[in-house]
Amino acid sequence: MSALAKQAADAFNQHGSFTARLVEHEMAVEIRAVDTGEILTTLWAPADAEEWAWHARHTGAGTARTLDSGFRIEQVVRIVATSLLDERRKS
Numbered sequence: 001m002s003a004l005a006k007q008a009a010d011a012f013n014q015h016g017s018f019t020a021r022l023v024e025h026e027m028a029v030e031i032r033a034v035d036t037g038e039i040l041t042t043l044w045a046p047a048d049a050e051e052w053a054w055h056a057r058h059t060g061a062g063t064a065r066t067l068d069s070g071f072r073i074e075q076v077v078r079i080v081a082t083s084l085l086d087e088r089r090k091s
Contacts, residue, residue, distance in 0.1 A: 002027045004073070005045035011077040017085065031084065040084045043076075052076050056087055 005022055009029045012020035016034070023030045029043045031054075044053040046069035056063040065083065067076055 002045040002047070005029050005043075007073045008043060008045065008076060011073055012081070015077065015081055017081065031080075033088070040088070041080075043080060052080075054080060054083075056083065 005027055009020040009022050012018045012029065012031055018040070019032045019034055019037075020029050022028070023042065024044075027045055027047065029045070031040050031043060032038060033040055041054045041056075046052055050069045052067040052069065052071065054065050056065055065080075067079060071079070
């Protein structure tokens with residue numbers, strides 16, 4: 001289990017706009033909208049790539065987004081949450 005993925009899932013669950021659960025052998029976080037239950041993205045915790053990664057889905061196939069692993073969990077959640085909420089407004 002990735003401790004970072006667990007921390008991210010806990011933080012997204014506390015955010016209020018999302019629910020989150022660990023997936024992919026607990027190395028990633030599936031993030032859903034609270035209001036619709038729609039899967040918004042899967043956030044991959046840093047491993048060998050040393051980056052957080054997720055896909056922006058509003059563009060159809062999705063655009064890969066990454067953040068350096070040096071970001072604190074609070075920063076990652078704030079950045080990814082803002083991105084997801086902006087994408088929902090665009091769609």
